[in-house]
Amino acid sequence: MSTPVIICDDSSFARKQVMRALPSGWDVELTLCENGQEAVAAIEAGKGDILLLDLTMPVMDGFEVLEYIRKKDLPTLPIVISGDIQPESHKRVMSLGAVAFIKKPVDGNELTRVLEQFGVLGILTETDLPADDRQITFNEWVQEITNVAMGRAADLLVRVINEKVELSIPHVSLMEQGELEMTLNATADGDSFSCITQGFIGGGISGENLLLFHDTDIRHVAKLLNFDLNSLEAATEIELYMDIANVLVGAFLKGFAEQLDVNFSQGHPRITIHNEDSAVLLANHQGQERILTIEVNYVIGDNQVSCNQLVLITPESIPALKIRSGEEII
Incomplete structure (x- = not known):
């Protein structure tokens, strides 16, 4: 059964980077979101057992998403992937319920290690990940x-x-x-x-x-x-x-x-x-x-x-x- 995964980042280039970093053969149902508001709507629709979340975004940033998830007790595993690597930002997202913090540009081995740590990979197959055909400007x-x-x-x-x-x-x-x-x-x-x-x-x-x-x-x-x-x-x-x-x-x-x-x-x-x-x-x-x-x-x-x-x-x-x-x- 496919794992519902959300990638939330306002940058289409960053979303592509995260997609490429996902473990090969991981059977996922992928949803791409450009801001936090889209992400929480997707989680509430049951599309985000796992959330790969940026912090600096328009409309609703990553901190606000984590606060909303905690307030509403939404069923998702939030993993932050961000360029804001300040110690205070790291401390804040972990206090808001993120299970891991990965700095940009995302490293595939580190992401795989985090996913394995929480036992969400299941059995890897030869399943191809969905493609994002949108061209990067x-x-x-x-x-x-x-x-x-x-x-x-x-x-x-x-x-x-x-x-x-x-x-x-x-x-x-x-x-x-x-x-x-x-x-x-x-x-x-x-x-x-x-x-x-x-x-x-x-x-x-x-x-x-x-x-x-x-x-x-x-x-x-x-x-x-x-x-x-x-x-x-x-x-x-x-x-x-x-x-x-x-x-x-x-x-x-x-x-x-x-x-x-x-x-x-x-x-x-x-x-x-x-x-x-x-x-x-x-x-x-x-x-x-x-x-x-x-x-x-x-x-x-x-x-x-x-x-x-x-x-x-x-x-x-x-x-x-x-x-x-x-x-x-x-």
């Missing part, structure tokens, strides 16, 4: 590797500051120069912002990372980094922003590069501690067409420090990215 693939990279960045930062980092769903798009200027102006909206910019290159891929802190009280940054507030001065303010940016940017680019199997060389960072026209910040991208833009948001330490990360990748890099995807993407 380039933007969907970039979004998923971004999701994993930002989870690794947050995990490293939280180990430095011992505060949870709230993650958003990354947004990926190909933007004309005018669209990018509007996006940056909207991102930098507020009385003031501090921006750290840093270029990177490797494996035929090049771009620039912009990290913007909004209306941030430098004392909050100092507190997060356990710095003596009585020693604050202008030079120290720059150092503090650079310290927290180095962790986020360095870890993000490392996680991004590892999934592409490349090594990025990073340029010298530049910092601006005041409002600056977007045309100045985008000077390196003037005249370029269709810049690949990745938008990521972080909220650090009890809503006291928020920042936006814009990763701008040159049009010339896109062919190299597509080759390294290893996927048939459109």
Whole structure:
């Protein structure tokens, strides 16, 4: 008899990865869901004896799904598969009833071990798993590797500051120069912002990372980094922003590069501690067409420090990215 299994992830690329990681010969009746609301409806319809669940999703995220399952006492075995690998996230999902936590990108051997641990595999046969014929778009693939990279960045930062980092769903798009200027102006909206910019290159891929802190009280940054507030001065303010940016940017680019199997060389960072026209910040991208833009948001330490990360990748890099995807993407 087939085992009803739900794979719940807003990324079609991630759903395909999980499908490929399922044990060969496992007789399953598979249901694919794009958000938590769809997943709980499928569980209530009897389609999810086992739930393979992402955390960062629209409509209803993974934490909310676990809370709902516990509240309604739904009959399912929840296994979380997520790029948010922060210790606090791991602890929270286990307290909400998840039976295991597997980091992205999912490893088939680890998933098999977890399923064997709970005795749900039964007798493996030569049964072929159902196919997901939906083609992956380039933007969907970039979004998923971004999701994993930002989870690794947050995990490293939280180990430095011992505060949870709230993650958003990354947004990926190909933007004309005018669209990018509007996006940056909207991102930098507020009385003031501090921006750290840093270029990177490797494996035929090049771009620039912009990290913007909004209306941030430098004392909050100092507190997060356990710095003596009585020693604050202008030079120290720059150092503090650079310290927290180095962790986020360095870890993000490392996680991004590892999934592409490349090594990025990073340029010298530049910092601006005041409002600056977007045309100045985008000077390196003037005249370029269709810049690949990745938008990521972080909220650090009890809503006291928020920042936006814009990763701008040159049009010339896109062919190299597509080759390294290893996927048939459109």
